[in-house]
Amino acid sequence: xxxxxxxxxxxxxxxxxxxxxxxxxxxxxxxxxxxxxxxxxxxxxxxxxxxxxxxxxxxxxxxxxxxxxxxxxxxxxxxxxxxxxxxxxxxxxxxxxxxxxxxxxxxxxxxxxxxxxxxxxxxxxxxxxxxxxxxxxxxxxxxxxxxxxxxxxxxxxxxxxxxxxxxxxxxxxxxxxxxxxxxxxxxxxxxxxxxxxxxxxxxxxxxxxxxxxxxxxxxxxxxxxxxxxxxxxxxxxxxxxxxxxxxxxxxxxxxxxxxxxxxxxxxxxxxxxxxxxxxxxxxxxxxxxxxxxxxxxxxxxxxxxxxxxxxxxxxxxxxxxxxxxxxxxxxxxxxxxxxxxxxxxxxxxxxxxxxxxxxxxxxxxxxxxxxxxxxxxxxxxxxxxxxxxxxxxxxxxxxxxxxxxxxxxxxxxxxxxxxxxxxxxxxxxxxxxxxxxxxxxxxxxxxxxxxxxxxxxxxxxxxxxxxxxxxxxxxxxxxxxxxxxxxxxxxxxxxxxxxxxxxxxxxxxxxxxxxxxxxxxxxxxxxxxx
Amino acid sequence: xxxxxxxxxxxxxxxxxxxxxxxxxxxxxxxxxxxxxxxxxxxxxxxxxxxxxxxxxxxxxxxxxxxxxxxxxxxxxxxxxxxxxxxxxxxxxxxxxxxxxxxxxxxxxxxxxxxxxxxxxxxxxxxxxxxxxxxxxxxxxxxxxxxxxxxxxxxxxxxxxxxxxxxxxxxxxxxxxxxxxxxxxxxxxxxxxxxxxxxxxxxxxxxxxxxxxxxxxxxxxxxxxxxxxxxxxxxxxxxxxxxxxxxxxxxxxxxxxxxxxxxxxxxxxxxxxxxxxxxxxxxxxxxxxxxxxxxxxxxxxxxxxxxxxxxxxxxxxxxxxxxxxxxxxxxxxxxxxxxxxxxxxxxxxxxxxxxxxxxxxxxxxxxxxxxxxxxxxxxxxxxxxxxxxxxxxxxxxxxxxxxxxxxxxxxxxxxxxxxxxxxxxxxxxxxxxxxxxxxxxxx
Numbered sequence: 001x002x003x004x005x006x007x008x009x010x011x012x013x014x015x016x017x018x019x020x021x022x023x024x025x026x027x028x029x030x031x032x033x034x035x036x037x038x039x040x041x042x043x044x045x046x047x048x049x050x051x052x053x054x055x056x057x058x059x060x061x062x063x064x065x066x067x068x069x070x071x072x073x074x075x076x077x078x079x080x081x082x083x084x085x086x087x088x089x090x091x092x093x094x095x096x097x098x099x100x101x102x103x104x105x106x107x108x109x110x111x112x113x114x115x116x117x118x119x120x121x122x123x124x125x126x127x128x129x130x131x132x133x134x135x136x137x138x139x140x141x142x143x144x145x146x147x148x149x150x151x152x153x154x155x156x157x158x159x160x161x162x163x164x165x166x167x168x169x170x171x172x173x174x175x176x177x178x179x180x181x182x183x184x185x186x187x188x189x190x191x192x193x194x195x196x197x198x199x200x201x202x203x204x205x206x207x208x209x210x211x212x213x214x215x216x217x218x219x220x221x222x223x224x225x226x227x228x229x230x231x232x233x234x235x236x237x238x239x240x241x242x243x244x245x246x247x248x249x250x251x252x253x254x255x256x257x258x259x260x261x262x263x264x265x266x267x268x269x270x271x272x273x274x275x276x277x278x279x280x281x282x283x284x285x286x287x288x289x290x291x292x293x294x295x296x297x298x299x300x301x302x303x304x305x306x307x308x309x310x311x312x313x314x315x316x317x318x319x320x321x322x323x324x325x326x327x328x329x330x331x332x333x334x335x336x337x338x339x340x341x342x343x344x345x346x347x348x349x350x351x352x353x354x355x356x357x358x359x360x361x362x363x364x365x366x367x368x369x370x371x372x373x374x375x376x377x378x379x380x381x382x383x384x385x386x387x388x389x390x391x392x393x394x395x396x397x398x399x400x401x402x403x404x405x406x407x408x409x410x411x412x413x414x415x416x417x418x419x420x421x422x423x424x425x426x427x428x429x430x431x432x433x434x435x436x437x438x439x440x441x442x443x444x445x446x447x448x449x450x451x452x453x454x455x456x457x458x459x460x461x462x463x464x465x466x467x468x469x470x471x472x473x474x475x476x477x478x479x480x481x482x483x484x485x486x487x488x489x490x491x492x493x494x495x496x497x498x499x500x501x502x503x504x505x506x507x508x509x510x511x512x513x514x515x516x517x518x519x520x521x522x523x524x525x526x527x528x529x530x
Numbered sequence: 531x532x533x534x535x536x537x538x539x540x541x542x543x544x545x546x547x548x549x550x551x552x553x554x555x556x557x558x559x560x561x562x563x564x565x566x567x568x569x570x571x572x573x574x575x576x577x578x579x580x581x582x583x584x585x586x587x588x589x590x591x592x593x594x595x596x597x598x599x600x601x602x603x604x605x606x607x608x609x610x611x612x613x614x615x616x617x618x619x620x621x622x623x624x625x626x627x628x629x630x631x632x633x634x635x636x637x638x639x640x641x642x643x644x645x646x647x648x649x650x651x652x653x654x655x656x657x658x659x660x661x662x663x664x665x666x667x668x669x670x671x672x673x674x675x676x677x678x679x680x681x682x683x684x685x686x687x688x689x690x691x692x693x694x695x696x697x698x699x700x701x702x703x704x705x706x707x708x709x710x711x712x713x714x715x716x717x718x719x720x721x722x723x724x725x726x727x728x729x730x731x732x733x734x735x736x737x738x739x740x741x742x743x744x745x746x747x748x749x750x751x752x753x754x755x756x757x758x759x760x761x762x763x764x765x766x767x768x769x770x771x772x773x774x775x776x777x778x779x780x781x782x783x784x785x786x787x788x789x790x791x792x793x794x795x796x797x798x799x800x801x802x803x804x805x806x807x808x809x810x811x812x813x814x815x816x817x818x819x820x821x822x823x824x825x826x827x828x829x830x831x832x833x834x835x836x837x838x839x840x841x842x843x844x845x846x847x848x849x850x851x852x853x854x855x856x857x858x859x860x861x862x863x864x865x866x867x868x869x870x871x872x873x874x875x876x877x878x879x880x881x882x883x884x885x886x887x888x889x890x891x892x893x894x895x896x897x898x899x900x901x902x903x904x905x906x907x908x909x910x911x912x913x914x915x916x917x918x919x920x921x922x923x924x925x926x927x928x929x930x931x932x933x934x935x936x937x938x939x940x941x942x943x944x945x946x947x948x949x950x951x952x953x954x955x956x957x958x959x960x961x962x963x964x965x966x967x968x969x970x971x972x973x
Contacts, residue, residue, distance in 0.1 A: 082621045084613060085585075085598035102577040103651075106600040119651065123576045126655035132572050132666075160595075160620045168622070181781065219782050224791070225896055226783045302569040304673035305705040305716075306948075308888075308905075311971070394575045434889040434924075436903045438972035441924050443901050445893060465893060465901075467924070467968055498567055498675035518968075525926035525967060526899040 037064055037088075037194060038204060040108065045196030048092055048113050053198065055121045057094040059137055063346070064090045064108060064194040065391030070156065074167040075183040076175065082160060089391035092116040098134020099127035104392040137372050138381045142200030143350055147343035149207035151239030155188040158240050166243070167214075170252050174216045177256035180226075184214035186243065187235075187492070189504075193346070201348040209339055209504050211235035211492050212243050214252060218259045227263035227462075229255040229447055232280045232429050234489045237339045237506065258448050258460075265460040267523050268449065272516040274424035275466060276417045276479075281446045283489025283507035284430045286404055289470035290322070290329055291507070293439035294358050296367035297397045300376055307496050308437025311470070312364060314377050320364035323474035326407060329359040331368060331400040333384055338401035339490045339504035340387070346395040347371035347386040354384035358402060362475075370397035389501040396497045403488075403508030407480030414511035417479045419455040425464060425519065426450040426457060430489070432465070443467040445522065465520040473514060481510035532647065532682050533560055535694045541584075541602075542686035548611045551588035551618060553630050553688045555824070559583040561681040564651035566658055569673035571666050573658070578651035588614040592627035595620075626846045630687035631824045639695045640816035643723035646698035647680045654678060657724075661733035665706050668737045674704035678724065685824050693820040700724045703946050704733050705906055706740035713746075713919070714973055715739020716886045716906035718761060718946035720953070722816065739885060739907035743919040746973065749910060751923055755881035756964040757874050757911065760943040762887045762904075763864075764956040767806065768947060769890060769900055770929040771859050774832055776843035780851065785898035785930055786838075798836045801934040803867075806832045808859040815944045815953035817861030825857045832859065833933070859952070866939040866957025874940055874960045876914040882923075882964070883909040883916060888948050898930045903970050922973070923966035935962040 045062045052060035066088040073081045090113060091104035101124030103116040167184040174182035188210045195203045214231045231251060236242045277285070292310070297303055299310040312320065323329075333340050333351035344350055347370055356366045367377065370386035387398035418426055429447025436442075449464040450457045490506035533541070542556045563579040585598040588611070595617035599610045658676050665672025679699050686692045703718035717735035721727065758766070778784035779794060786794040809829040810817040819827055823845060831839040840856050848855035875883065885907030893899045904922045911917065940958035947954070 078624050078626045079622045080624065080626060082595040082617055083598070084595070084617060087583075087598075087600055089581075089600065099573065100575050102575060103579070104577070105580040106582045107580070119578050123578060123652055123655070126652050127573050127576065130573075130655070130659060130662075132570075160617060161622075164622045181783070217783055221782070224782070224787055226787075228895070300570070301671055301673060301707065302574060304569060304671070304707055304714075305675055305703055308972070309707075309711075392579045392581055394577055432891045432893045432901065434891045434901045434903070436922065436924070436970040436972035437888055437905050440972050441903065441968060441970040443893075443924060443926075443967075463894070469971070499563075499565060499677065520926075520967070522894045522899060522926070523897075525901075525965065526894060526897045526928055527931065527965070 037066060041194040042202070044110060044113050045202065047110050048117050049196060049198050051114055051117045052092065052094050052121065055117065057096050057121060059095040059198055061093040061195065061197040062090065062113065063391060066192040067390065068156070068190040069188065071185065071187040072160070072163050072167060073185040074171055076171055076181060077168065079164045079167065087390060091391050092120045093394065094120045094124055095135060095137065096121055096124035097128055098136065099124045099131060100135060102394050135372055136375065138374055140197065140199045140348060141350070143344060143348065144202045145343065146204045149237065149341070151208060153240040153244070155208060155210050155240040156190060170214050170248050173249060173252045174256055177253045178218065178260065179216040179256045180219040181217040182214060187211040195346070195348055197348050203344045203348060205343055207237060207342055208239060209235060209237050209492065210240065210242060212246065216252065216255045216259055218256065218263060220263055225263065227259045229259040229262065230429060231255065232447070235339060235492050235504070236337045236488065237341050238337045261460050262448060262462050265462040267463040267521050268425070268461040268519055270519060270521045270524060273519045274421045275514045275517045276414060276421060276424065276426045276452065276511060277514065278414065278426070278428040278511055279487035279509035280429045280489055281427045282404065282509040282512055284433050285444055286329065286402060286507045286509060287494070287505070288433055288435045289439060289442055289473065290358060291399045291402045293470065294367050295397055296369045296373050296377065299367065303496065306498055311438045311440050316364060317377060318363070318365060321362055321475065322359045322364040322471060323362045324477045325362045326480050327359055327362050327474060327477055328357055328405040329402060330357050330405055331355065331402050333400040335401045335506065337488055338506040340399060340401045340506060345384040345386040346388045347382065349382055349384040349386070351384040356383055368397055368399060370395060373397065387503050389503060393499065393501050396501060398496065398503040399494065399505045401506045404510060404512065406483040406486050406510045410482030410484055412480065412482045413485055414481060417481065417511055417513040418452050418457065420479065421452045421513065422454055424452040425461060426452055440469050442470060463522045465522050467518045467520055473517060476515045476517065477512055478515055479513035481512065485510045532562060532680050532696060538682060538684045538694050539692060542684060542692065545584070545586055545607060545611065546686060546688055548608060549586070549588060549688060551590055551615050553589045555587040555630050555685065555687040557585045558684045559681065561679055563677070563679050564654050565675065565677040566654040567675050568658060568662060571662055571672050573655065576655065586611055586614045588618040590618050592623045593618050593621045594624055594627060628845045630689045631691050633690045633692070634824060634826045636693050636819045636826050637811045639819050640811050640813050641695060641697035641722060643698045643725065645723055645725035646678065646700060649678060649724055657727055657729060660730040661704060664730055664733040664737055668741065670706045670708055670737055670740045672704060672706050672733065674702065677701045683818065685820060687824065691824045693824060695819055698722055700727060701946055701951065702729050702732060704736045706736040708740050708744050712973055713740045713744030714906045715743060720944050720946055743907050743909070746919040746921050747910070749920040751966040751968050753963045753965050755878050755937070755960065755962050757878065757881065757883045758959045758961060759885050760956050760958050761945045761947055762884045763959045764945065764954045765887050765890060765947040766927070766929040766932060767862065767864065767956055768950055768952065768954065770898065771832070771862055773898055774841045776841035777847045779841060785896060788897050789930065794838050795841065797838055799838050800833050800836045800930070801936055802836045803936050803939065804836050804933040805834050806862060806864050808832065808861055809863060810860055812861060812863055812955065815861050815863065815955040817953055821857035825855060827857055827860050830856065861953040863955045864942060864957060866942050869938055869940045871940055871958050874938055874958055875911050875916060877938055877960055878911040879913060881911045882920065883911055886948065893926060898928045899926060900929065901926050905972065922970040924968045924970055925965055926967045927965055932961055936960070937962055
């Protein structure tokens, strides 16, 4: 039997074999053989919620979470690590007399779940008589549902051998094209959650995300120095079909050529320039300068100690001219392949029907909200934006998929936007990012910076960063690509909260043109002459 | 309840006993975590967590794979070991594979306090109340995070290596903001021992900064002398520490290549008053006594009087280059000159005091150029005194070249950074020509 064929079979029979064993955690789930966690969940939930009610909780919630991850990382001809992990446990969240209590454990059994209930109630009661204001919740709808993210190929069903072969092939092609180094990797996560609350919801959900990457490095052995170019492949809420269909073979060769061209390119001259920004770069600018500032918890001071607050004050709702009239930015947790896509958020709110515009034709129209926040701005209920990154973490308001909507004219492409630029830069791929704690001042780099001269591309620049103020930047937008140019970017690891929680989120965008943005030469910024 | 050394040893033996691989390595981490967040002068979440991580790396020849899980029942253990072996057999040969280390000799850990380990999750609300009372009394808005962790970390392998380390930490940080939103201050502290814990002084520092920083004056970007308070200094130095990598340097893709065409070790690259070292037994900010692969963390000079002394080197790279393997730092110490903060300020004719830096991200790896912002207490220094609050700035700076521009330093402090929690004992620094690239409107 050929090795690869054996591996496919091993993976398949391995799954089947595991379902016959008694382990609570590693059994596969099929239509006829539900996960033991699914089986255990209803009785545990009833026990916790009944106990919480008896002990005086006004609202209570029981959640089981299981996160399964696999990752492979390679550099040059070596697969340096192959890792698999399962992180499983349960938590109890209670609201007692207007104070939250939360307790979590890796152990899942009735005795432990009841202990967590007592602990959560006790630490909520510690706050009695000390609070200025009670936490109050809006009315939640009860849902009984099971949801599984649709996908063609479960990435956990693909053999390690195939995945390793893909990475080593990418690296080999990079080296053959003239790279000195190449690292690559593939990360995949399956997130399963079971949620019950005292309102009556019983929700079971499962979703998958996948992140392929590579990065090539070329060295200038004569002059010294080096240049990198990272893959433009975005992480996705998708099955393995995304990796199967992505042209890594073509992109890695292009990446090496572009890294060489960038290394030999002249440094950019600092000053205002028109920018045409590709979706592979713009998604991150959307994330930082629109996504985070419009989180209601930030605006209300709840994240002041770490992530920060926001320039988007509540009194600006419906009044702030956030962007030019062309710009509409939509939040949507039902979007296909979105990393934030799910049927119910971690407060138990159904996401379908909660889609909303954050910016509507340039005007700021709504915040992202989690449970207990809507009343702060006179709204009746949240818009389904809660997420907890583990069984052991308290749900926070986190970003839905937040995307720049395409322009009305579908004939507009990046080339057409470039054609109307005399002196500018076409920026592709995301690089470095940073923004202040109220989200005014940002600075971004990219992967490649293509010089635009009199409406045409004319070689590359290196050492480019663009810096600006969120409102000025978005109001300088005067051109958007059409629907056919729309691409989804995103990240696995948006950080927020304490303890830090890591959330996956996607941002769709089209190529967009911005006028007179401040461009920096990063060599000069570091003290060297360009 | 944390596991003691005997319990951990028994658990590692139980896992290793099941292994059929050529060799295997087991890691265990168990944490009893209590944390409390507050904002707008009220507690917003209060949590108790019991966490476990078990992992086994199975090796067949140079094929290797790791499985991590968090259940202690026999069946889960058996499945995890079997899965790691199945995956390892399927993994490609790794030309950089290194076999597990034999037994090592470790220093005695200095990271554990019985008083901290005896504290329960319900004590956090009592610890925090004086801090919240301080912000309420000053009529400012307080937000912060208090985290008490009791943990054990262990490694064992089939070659006979075993290491165990219990740890306790209490981390506290607080931001105070004026009600009008025109002033903001921050402060932090980190302890191994919660005995006689008092968070009120830290809260009062944040309150003072919030009140003193109201209505900041406009100041242009440019290059100024700055006094970096200890938290700001630790963030910038931490970035340098992660980049001290032997392999990157040898492969000519390190910032070190821009400083020296030759072997950088032994060269004075950083200025005569720059010294950084690690010592896991250093009591004021103790670190881990073993690295992830089981190497003993020892006292290690990284930079001494400006001269680069050591770089991190993996066991594989060390063998290939015929040098000694050097684990990453598990703590960082910078001996200061013991000037008080006031004495540092007194040395400045016109410059800027930076309380905290934020959102530091790499801009250019070739020169180790990072960007970031000031926040929560930025003040103008004139004629040796703080004269007024000023706007915040974005800066573009390289921590490598920054170390060449240290004019003077204060007494080391154990404080928190904006990101990362590695224990560091770093003094406030007076640094010349700090490059503020633009003004930030954030308060």
